[in-house]
Amino acid sequence: MSMSVSRVARAVAAKDLRIELRTRVVTNQVLPFSGLVMIMFAFALDSDDVLQRVAGGLVWLATLFSMFILVQRTFAVETYDGALDSLRVAGVQPQGIFLGKSLALFIELLVLEVVLFISAVVLYRVSVGGLGAVLLVTCVLCATAGLAFVGTLYGGLTAGARGRETLLPLLLLPVVAPVLICATRATESAFESGGVTVGEGWAWVAVLATFACVFGLGGLLSFGSLIEE
Amino acid sequence: MTTATVNSKGVGTPTTRIYGALAIVALGWVLLGGLFFTPEDVVQGDAVRIMYVHVPTAWVAYLAFIVTGIASACWLIGKKHSLGFDRVAGASAEVGVVFMAMTLLSGSLWGRITWGTYWVWDPRLTTTAFLFVTYVGYLAVRGLGGSPEQRARRSSVIALLAVLEIPLVHFSVVLWRSLHQQASVLSPDGDIKMDGLMLFTLLFGVFGFSVLFAWLVSHRQRIMAMQDALQTNALDAAVSERLREAQV
Numbered sequence: 001m002s003m004s005v006s007r008v009a010r011a012v013a014a015k016d017l018r019i020e021l022r023t024r025v026v027t028n029q030v031l032p033f034s035g036l037v038m039i040m041f042a043f044a045l046d047s048d049d050v051l052q053r054v055a056g057g058l059v060w061l062a063t064l065f066s067m068f069i070l071v072q073r074t075f076a077v078e079t080y081d082g083a084l085d086s087l088r089v090a091g092v093q094p095q096g097i098f099l100g101k102s103l104a105l106f107i108e109l110l111v112l113e114v115v116l117f118i119s120a121v122v123l124y125r126v127s128v129g130g131l132g133a134v135l136l137v138t139c140v141l142c143a144t145a146g147l148a149f150v151g152t153l154y155g156g157l158t159a160g161a162r163g164r165e166t167l168l169p170l171l172l173l174p175v176v177a178p179v180l181i182c183a184t185r186a187t188e189s190a191f192e193s194g195g196v197t198v199g200e201g202w203a204w205v206a207v208l209a210t211f212a213c214v215f216g217l218g219g220l221l222s223f224g225s226l227i228e229e
Numbered sequence: 230m231t232t233a234t235v236n237s238k239g240v241g242t243p244t245t246r247i248y249g250a251l252a253i254v255a256l257g258w259v260l261l262g263g264l265f266f267t268p269e270d271v272v273q274g275d276a277v278r279i280m281y282v283h284v285p286t287a288w289v290a291y292l293a294f295i296v297t298g299i300a301s302a303c304w305l306i307g308k309k310h311s312l313g314f315d316r317v318a319g320a321s322a323e324v325g326v327v328f329m330a331m332t333l334l335s336g337s338l339w340g341r342i343t344w345g346t347y348w349v350w351d352p353r354l355t356t357t358a359f360l361f362v363t364y365v366g367y368l369a370v371r372g373l374g375g376s377p378e379q380r381a382r383r384s385s386v387i388a389l390l391a392v393l394e395i396p397l398v399h400f401s402v403v404l405w406r407s408l409h410q411q412a413s414v415l416s417p418d419g420d421i422k423m424d425g426l427m428l429f430t431l432l433f434g435v436f437g438f439s440v441l442f443a444w445l446v447s448h449r450q451r452i453m454a455m456q457d458a459l460q461t462n463a464l465d466a467a468v469s470e471r472l473r474e475a476q477v
Contacts, residue, residue, distance in 0.1 A: 171366040178401035
């Protein structure tokens, strides 16, 4: 009678992405916001050399800032009209909800990162070689998986709580610090900025993959008790 | 339901009074020993006296977060979901945050005197700062409101996620520092050859601050029990009042 976890996950992810496609909040608000952040960084740093050197870090910072908005949004649609409660009343496995929401967030973040990396190439004059591109894609996939898992986990925790807009960044920023460190270093390797080579980047990707696995498992185990009120 | 009683003599129990007395004696000794009896350090001079507070507070802060983690796991695993565990976890985290703030403050003052800078991106310092922020967040989650059971469920998961998070933060900071630049300052623990009285005062400090921790946590969790009882009883009273109204 009950649906399998993967079917629930696909249904939840499809629902979230359909909502985003129809409301166009991501395309019309979050993407322009992150583009603006990239321009503001250039104003603040005011030097082509510095920008080229720190481009990797700026892309990931802009990703984190935009992620808070995305996470907030993905759970705002759930708490509005008690949608999350209805899902639970329907007897759906919380693991399915967790995976589904993480998948939707993962795809939204990927779209965001593609735009940010293109703007880094255009605005900050970075370039990527062949092997660098392989490293970059792997790094983006691992880092984004980790961000999607922790984002869903902590978003679910603060969903419906008073003052969640301010609480979420306080909880999330320390947790995603390893992602910022490792993804930035790996991206710098991919861009070969500051004299680092592409080969040095892979150690960081290993940490990113570990992070994603740890919080993916942690989320599967704990999401049920987080959203249960 | 938890019943908390307050007698006219205060909220202490024989056990907490013993903790309190031991803490006063031990910390009194650390104060005298640390400031007057122990000698100056050959290299650091009087700055070494900060150590008698810095090391014990750091120890207590880490101990507090271990207690929070274990108590949260006990709440989550235990079949009865006894709120006592949750209150110990919360009280311990509160005390831990205060002691971690003291550690960071005394450490950066010591660093300013000894290294000439308030802060270095040493993995241990950075991890400690993240631990501090993480548990500030944990306390914010505890303050989200709702029933004591909701609070316990949320905060126990957060505490266990922090146990996952901190090693990852530490590992990535270690990797970051080791690949990026060689350590250019004295390692924080250094090779300090310690005079016997200094070591004794330091260990006594660790003991005294640990007892102080136990004293603070046992009082704090009793206060929390009373707050929970107040919340639950007030609700019960309100419900029974409404029921009485309905009967009229």
